[in-house]
Amino acid sequence: MSLPEAQASDLARRVQADFAAESRLASAFPGYVHRAGQVALATEIAGAVDTGKILLAEAETGIGKTLAYLVPALRFGGKTLISTHTRALQDQLMHRDIPAVMRALDTRRHVALLKGRANYLCPFRLKRHMALPRMEAGQRRWLGLVMDWSHKSRDGDLAGLPFDAFENGIGGMVTATAEQCVGNRCPDWNDCPLMQARARAQEADIVVSNHSLLLADAALKAGEFGEVLPLFDAHVIDEVHSLPALACQHFGAQMSRLRLIQWLNDMQAELEALGDEHTLKVEVLRLGRMLIDAWPQQSIQALVGSWQPLCDLAASRSDRSEAMTRLGERAAQIAGDLEAIDSPPEGHVAWTEGEGEAKRHVLAPVETGPVLATHLWTRPASFALLSATLRVSGSFAYAQERLGLPDADTSHHPSPFDYRRQALTYIPRGLPDARSPEGVSRLLEAIVTLLEASRGRAFVLFTSYQMLRRIAPELEARLPWRVLTQGQSGSRDAILEAFREDTHSVLCGTRSFWEGVDVPGETLSLVIIDKIPFAPPNDPLLAARVRRCEEQGGNGFRDIQMPEAIAVLRQGVGRLIRKQEDRGVIALLDSRIYGKFYGREIVRNLPAAPVTAAISDVQAFFDGA
Numbered sequence: 373m374s375l376p377e378a379q380a381s382d383l384a385r386r387v388q389a390d391f392a393a394e395s396r397l398a399s400a401f402p403g404y405v406h407r408a409g410q411v412a413l414a415t416e417i418a419g420a421v422d423t424g425k426i427l428l429a430e431a432e433t434g435i436g437k438t439l440a441y442l443v444p445a446l447r448f449g450g451k452t453l454i455s456t457h458t459r460a461l462q463d464q465l466m467h468r469d470i471p472a473v474m475r476a477l478d479t480r481r482h483v484a485l486l487k488g489r490a491n492y493l494c495p496f497r498l499k500r501h502m503a504l505p506r507m508e509a510g511q512r513r514w515l516g517l518v519m520d521w522s523h524k525s526r527d528g529d530l531a532g533l534p535f536d537a538f539e540n541g542i543g544g545m546v547t548a549t550a551e552q553c554v555g556n557r558c559p560d561w562n563d564c565p566l567m568q569a570r571a572r573a574q575e576a577d578i579v580v581s582n583h584s585l586l587l588a589d590a591a592l593k594a595g596e597f598g599e600v601l602p603l604f605d606a607h608v609i610d611e612v613h614s615l616p617a618l619a620c621q622h623f624g625a626q627m628s629r630l631r632l633i634q635w636l637n638d639m640q641a642e643l644e645a646l647g648d649e650h651t652l653k654v655e656v657l658r659l660g661r662m663l664i665d666a667w668p669q670q671s672i673q674a675l676v677g678s679w680q681p682l683c684d685l686a687a688s689r690s691d692r693s694e695a696m697t698r699l700g701e702r703a704a705q706i707a708g709d710l711e712a713i714d715s716p717p718e719g720h721v722a723w724t725e726g727e728g729e730a731k732r733h734v735l736a737p738v739e740t741g742p743v744l745a746t747h748l749w750t751r752p753a754s755f756a757l758l759s760a761t762l763r764v765s766g767s768f769a770y771a772q773e774r775l776g777l778p779d780a781d782t783s784h785h786p787s788p789f790d791y792r793r794q795a796l797t798y799i800p801r802g803l804p805d806a807r808s809p810e811g812v813s814r815l816l817e818a819i820v821t822l823l824e825a826s827r828g829r830a831f832v833l834f835t836s837y838q839m840l841r842r843i844a845p846e847l848e849a850r851l852p853w854r855v856l857t858q859g860q861s862g863s864r865d866a867i868l869e870a871f872r873e874d875t876h877s878v879l880c881g882t883r884s885f886w887e888g889v890d891v892p893g894e895t896l897s898l899v900i901i902d903k904i905p906f907a908p909p910n911d912p913l914l915a916a917r918v919r920r921c922e923e924q925g926g927n928g929f930r931d932i933q934m935p936e937a938i939a940v941l942r943q944g945v946g947r948l949i950r951k952q953e954d955r956g957v958i959a960l961l962d963s964r965i966y967g968k969f970y971g972r973e974i975v976r977n978l979p980a981a982p983v984t985a986a987i988s989d990v991q992a993f994f995d996g997a
């Protein structure tokens with residue numbers, strides 16, 4: 373669905389005019405600077421939207437990517453989806469950027485925000501749980517507070533609650549997963565906040581949503597179960613580098629103890645509601661207990677067998693109520709997933725991860741390109757796919773393969789920042805492997821020395837939880853500044869807020885802090901990375917990808933492990949310089965850079981800052997600040 377040609381060229385011209393130095397946009401944003409890269413990107417996006425094409429664009433930090441896609445999206449006459457990976461960016465677009473750009477352009481478009489299911493109250497499940505005769509007093513009190521709030525809430529978005537439902541153990545009771553939702557058979561359908569949000573999205577010109585929902589929608593449409601999102605004329609997918617990893621989840625299957633417990637709880641609640649199925653209730657309880665107790669040691673083959681009696685029991689009562697029909701369907705879906713994990717279909721790999729109660733069985737497609745190509749890019753619509761980091765060693769080939777877009781138009785917009793002046797890269801020589809006996813202590817000393825030079829104001833990004841747990845407490849004991857540690861100092865958002873407020877604080881985190889984090893200014897003056905982020909070679913998905921690559925004549929290290937590590941590294945170092953006036957140091961504490969054949973390639977993918985192995989240069993950099 374593309375606009376007629378005449379209108380199409382109008383759109384590109386219009387967008388260029390919007391970015392002109394004397395435009396309304398320029399006068400509406402104080403400090404607006406005409407940036408050729410930003411205008412070029414906005415024009416390309418308008419072109420892709422006009423012609424129904426797919427554009428894959430890398431817009432490095434500082435280009436002003438958000439404005440570059442919002443202007444064409446707001447000027448376009450068709451229905452547009454803007455999808456992001458992080459919730460923070462979704463909220464920022466909805467509540468800050470889109471209203472500001474609409475005001476600046478003096479245009480009005482109908483915009484709706486659509487989040488994932490877990491963000492909306494499910495009145496059906498809330499009432500169900502309130503009616504249960506047995507429940508902990510604390511949980512009943514929280515549910516009562518949600519009920520009171522639901523009478524006042526306009527949109528049922530749980531972000532409006534004065535507390536976190538999930539942290540207080542009732543999130544699963546007041547929301548519905550896709551499996552738990554009874555859909556149009558629901559008695560609360562007309563008052564359902566999720567269905568109302570979807571209806572608003574149907575009516576809107578622009579929908580702001582996230583990748584998980586986009587992929588869930590694509591997976592559902594593939595299975596012909598129903599629609600989550602409306603159809604769009606144009607898609608703007610920001611943070612697109614994260615799409616392949618998410619596609620592995622949405623086009624695979626996961627089996628956890630919690631998923632079984634949720635089904636068993638819902639089954640018990642429905643049998644309770646039916647009131648006359650006492651014998652069945654006792655039997656479900658007995659079989660369910662056996663299943664849950666055996667979870668830590670039971671193999672996937674054994675699970676397939678022990679699930680079947682529960683599946684049969686649910687099927688035998690599926691005509692008793694709408695909810696029982698749905699429970700029967702869910703049980704069959706679980707049985708299907710268990711069988712697929714036990715014997716993976718062609719092109720998929722299955723593995724078990726975690727231990728004890730946290731053990732999970734996972735199924736994922738080995739290659740994401742064909743999946744995305746089949747389920748997303750065949751849609752009759754345009755796609756502008758954007759990220760600050762797509763290229764590896766100057767090439768889009770790896771991203772194109774992962775996304776399934778070998779022939780897409782590509783473009784690169786380099787950062788306007790002057791990394792030679794604004795930044796320094798420090799890579800020490802002679803650090804031993806962190807797994808060696810002296811490795812951890814030498815790494816710790818190197819980090820302390822750096823943090824003393826920068827007086828805190830740093831992210832310390834680890835490639836493993838294990839190293840985070842060993843180093844972070846030591847830093848806390850030795851440094852005079854506040855140390856915020858992932859998993860210990862509150863939620864991700866709370867940690868970031870505390871970091872922003874306390875200029876000299878130090879944030880220690882793993883992968884979730886490598887991307888989607890924006891902390892401009894002096895509070896983030898140093899990014900330390902403990903080592904090159906190669907995925908562990910025993911990662912089953914990576915091993916399957918490497919195997920497949922080598923079967924086809926490729927080289928697993930060169931074609932998969934290296935580009936994967938470089939993509940993650942580029943995200944991590946990208947946290948440092950966010951504005952023209954920012955200054956700082958990137959410290960990559962991995963001496964393999966000097967001794968291994970791939971070292972030069974890694975450095976080539978770092979920002980164009982001077983590289984030093986001398987700590988005195990780092991000290992001089994900060995002393996001169």
Ligand code: SF4
Pocket residue numbers: 493494495496497548552553554555556558559560561564565566567
């Ligand atoms: S339609 Fe689904 S999400 Fe909405 S109230 Fe009913 S069960 Fe809950």
